[in-house]
Amino acid sequence: MDQPVRELSYAQAIQEAMAIAMEQDERVFLMGEDIGVYGGAFQVTGDLVERFGADRVIDTPISELGGAGVAVGAAVTGLRPIFEFQFSDFATLAMEQIVNQAAKMRYMLGGAVSVPVVMRFPAGSGTGAAAQHSQSLEAWLGHVPGLKVIQPATPHDAKGMLLAAVADPDPVMIFEHKLLYKMKGPVPEGYYTVPIGKAEIRREGRDLTIVATSIMVHKALEAAKTLEAEGIDVEVVDLRTIRPMDTQTVIDSVKKTSRLLCVYEGVKTLGVGAEVSAAIAESDAFDFLDAPIVRLGGAETPIPYNPELEKATVPQVPDILKAARDLVSGRR
């Protein structure tokens, strides 16, 4: 069944997914700060309050812990809430509900309940929003068993993975890079899902595997284009899901290319790329490595306000180019 495909922005794709979910299932509703009349800090909810009413598109007070608690409770009692954080940084305020309640309740109650809550986190730097509004905290939540953590990189995946998240019986955390919201891409009409826990090969190559997440996928693809002209054939793996991680796809890719570069915006130390590196070093792909594994991650510093410094704290295309050239030419 081929659905017609149009160009939508990443934000529009998410909005469409939420609308479809609410049309299909009356248990689905939205919560978040300023998501009603204002349409959301990044205009992702837009005019959904007019279509579905204030009962299903609910503005919450400025209390992340309270809002998250209501969402988790609603999920436990059988509803399907989608809760938007204004900035992913504010997950820190709601950790009790996310980590101690949502993630554990199914286990602690012997499977008697599940927590089908979806939480959306506008994340990442690049908007000049400084240290408290620019972080990439996906690895924090990726460390918690009981949660599923995803980072869609395209409008297509943003819609399909959100619909998969709504259908999922467990809490799903979606990290959406703020700079992706305006990016356009092909999005099929109607309902479809993109599986959680499955990485996607965005570009096939033989010389080097770049495992990237979220906006870094696009930077890696741009770098791959430049490298192609230099005769370096890069495979780009879009990890898409942090937990549960699809290490098999990475293993297979590394067995083919013998070189691995991990690119992610979160702080490099103890980050997503650290986990990918370790998984490969432990796997049977180890014996296929012909160069050290290299990580490009965020700098070990709070994100600065100064736009030039802000750029310098996260991997950029020239950084990827240099790392890739060094790896393939045997300089590393």
Place this chain on the structure above:
Amino acid sequence: MPTEVILPKVDMDMATGKISRWYVEEGAPVKKGDVLFEIETDKAAMEIDAPASGILRDVTGKEGIDIPVGEPVAWIYAEGEAQDRPVAAVAAPATEEPKREDTKPVQAEPMVQAQPAATAAKGEGARATPLARRLAAEAGLSLDAIAGSGPKGRVTRSDVEAIISAPAGRTEAKAPDAPRRPNGQPSASSQALPTDGAVLNHAWLRQGSGRPIVLLHGFGADLNSWRPLLQAGPVDAPVLALDLPGHGGSGRTVPADLDAIAAQVEATLAALDVGPLLLVGHSFGGAVAAAVASRGIADVRALALIAPAGLGPEINGAFLDGFVRARSEASLVPWLKLLVADEQLLSKPFVNATLAQSADSELRGVQAAIADRFFADGTQTFDIRKQLAGLRIPVRVMFGAGDRIIPSSQAFGLPGEIALHVFAATGHMPQLEQREAVLRILLEMARA
């Protein structure tokens, strides 16, 4: 400080080795990378490069005696450097100095103390990537014997492959626990032990995806003979090479007929779970390949025959006799020259590799019996034309126009749908002499 030259480990299970020949004399200048000496194990001969530039001195590793692996055999002094090794000169009186006349293997102790820096560089173990380590182990190569091109001398895949692809005389290492994948996805190089049973010795020479290419070597050769071909360009398909019975590491039996060999090939392919494949055979292996294809037991989807036997009665019987009987370089090289149009292709390592096999009297004895059975009195006693005519898969035949073993004119008169490639100025080994073109044709067939 002079650089120590040690006897490297060139084979996995090698404890001692013999220097068969020094290429540089004591006191002569040597450049880093020059061939310094040739080492001989019971399986292979290999040339060892100089680890540094300078003057070769204190050559203690004498030709023809067993020397433990890792033992110093000589020293290379920088231009103008004092000739005597520090400790040997100062601390050890002349009585302790090992003399060149010593017949026993050299004892290491004076050098070990004298050269802490030089020994440490070697002693800490070669720096190598996991992939290079694995490939070297599978090929039976010592990392110590490989010059690393990576940072800090790290050995990488390309360094190992450069050594493997040189037509050198190593025999395949006998991996005791050959990994086999049930789904037919080959591991990079898996090998069964030489066996008297049905499964032939084999090696995955390349990994990859898509239709596997299976290679059958010619009379008197072994699976290593395909390595130069694969070095001619990137290979994306998995490549499996087999040792025919009575050859390489396979059981030393004299098969009754082509069908018996074909059955062993089929059993090996089945044991390895190799699915739809491109079968390639050279010379005698070409006749075996045709038999396998026509029997329809293995899933052969395309067939490539390089200078195949079995298309006519005539074969160079003098070559077969002389080749099998040759035990020395002097008696072997004239016959090897008949194989190729351009003698330049007979590199020193290639000759040494063949010579190493020739030194194995039992092996050549079995092969003489095989030659008697299949090429009695200089005649090809079997015919594959009927098998070829019955095939309904793509078949290509390649010949060198200047083939002096099997005349290329035998390729004429085949069914019209069989493609024929004839290479000018090429002898009996198009896979060596026209390796780029042959590889291109094979990959094209594998992809089709």
